Amino acid sequence: MTDATHPHEPHATGVSQKLNWLRAGVLGANDGIVSVASLVVGVAGATTDTPALLLAGVAGLVGGAISMALGEYVSVSSQRDSERALIAKERRELAEMPEEELEELTQLYQERGLSRETAAQVATELTAHDALAAHLEVELHIDEDDLVSPWQAAFSSAVAFTLGALLPLLAILLPPPEWRVPVTVVAVLIALAVTGSISARLGGSSQGRAVLRLVIGGALALAATYAIGTLLGTTVV
Numbered sequence: 001m002t003d004a005t006h007p008h009e010p011h012a013t014g015v016s017q018k019l020n021w022l023r024a025g026v027l028g029a030n031d032g033i034v035s036v037a038s039l040v041v042g043v044a045g046a047t048t049d050t051p052a053l054l055l056a057g058v059a060g061l062v063g064g065a066i067s068m069a070l071g072e073y074v075s076v077s078s079q080r081d082s083e084r085a086l087i088a089k090e091r092r093e094l095a096e097m098p099e100e101e102l103e104e105l106t107q108l109y110q111e112r113g114l115s116r117e118t119a120a121q122v123a124t125e126l127t128a129h130d131a132l133a134a135h136l137e138v139e140l141h142i143d144e145d146d147l148v149s150p151w152q153a154a155f156s157s158a159v160a161f162t163l164g165a166l167l168p169l170l171a172i173l174l175p176p177p178e179w180r181v182p183v184t185v186v187a188v189l190i191a192l193a194v195t196g197s198i199s200a201r202l203g204g205s206s207q208g209r210a211v212l213r214l215v216i217g218g219a220l221a222l223a224a225t226y227a228i229g230t231l232l233g234t235t236v237v
Contacts, residue, residue, distance in 0.1 A: 025156045025157070025159070025160040026160070026195060026198060026199045026202065027157065027160075028068050028072075028156065028157035028158065028159070028160030028161040028164065029160040029161065029163060029164035029195050030164065030192065030195050030196075030199075030214065031064065031068060031161055031164065032061070032064060032065070032068075032160065032161035032162060032163065032164025032165035032166075033164040033165065033167060033168060033188055033191050033192060033195070033218070034188070034192070034217070034218050034221055035060060035064050035165070036057055036060045036061055036064065036164075036165035036168050036169055037167075037168035037171075037184060037188040037218070037221075037222060038221045038222060038224075038225040039056055039057065039060040039225070040053055040056055040057045040060070040168055040169060040172040040184065041168075041172070041181055041184055041185070041222050041225055041226045041229070042225030042226060042228055042229035043056045043229055044172060044180055044181050044184075044226070044229065045181075045225070045226040045227065045228070045229025045230035045231075045232075045233060046229040046230065046232055046233025047233060048177040048180070050173065053172055053173060053180075054169075054173060057165075057168070057169040057172065057173070058169070060165065061161075061162060061165040061166070061169060064161055064165060065157075065158045065161045065162045065165070066158070068157040068158055068161045069154040069155070069157050069158035069161075070154070071157075072150070072153040072154045072156075072157040073150045073151070073153065073154035074150075075150075075153075076148050076149070076150035076153040076154070077150040079148060080147055080148055080149075080150060083142055083147055084147070086136075086140050086142065087132075087136060087142065090132060090135050090136060090139070090140065091132055094131050094132060094135065098127075098131070101127075101131070101135065102123055102124065102127055104135075104139070105123040105126070105127065105134060105135060105138060105139070106119045106120045106123040107119070108123075108138050108139060109122050109123055109138070164191070164195075167187055167188065167191050168184050168187065168188050171183050171184040171187040171188070172184045181226065184222075185219075185222055188218055188222065189215050189218060189219060192211075192214040192215050192217075192218045193211045193214065193215055195214065196210040196211040196212075196213065196214035196215070197210065197211055
């Protein structure tokens, strides 16, 4: 079976890396759009002062990008450390008790529906070819050559957050004061609809449901922060 036979199925190596990069990118963009948009719209509810909006937006962009990158790095590093520990454990068990491990592999294939004879033959042949890879795939569902990269996830999240955050920042700064909030709201909701559609297509889920969730959630966040900003701006001043 080749990739040409089923072009939409991920048979190639590096799938975890690619999916991890895409997942971190989409989540980072969504967070950048919503968090910075909520921040600048909230500030705009209190003041139309351009330097104040710029300061709030840039602070939110920089702080959010660093936070996203750090969070992804820590999370993926923990996952990678766990996978490496499991690989080391499996390698040690294969060296210390190969017969028991061969029997374990045979039983795992039996649980998948193979007869005892067929399972034993498959386990023996795969063990002779690459015992560690066979056990990692069947027992732990890990590919030693396709472990996720914490640096890749961190960089992807930071860049995606920054790109997402630039949209509401520009939308709140470029229009005249009376149009800033409406333009930002429209731009943000359109951007959330686009990223929701992209994330749904990547995950093979319903695009309409994903778009609706993001748009409604984003609209509620913007409404809440604008109301709070307006209230605080009125009471403080």
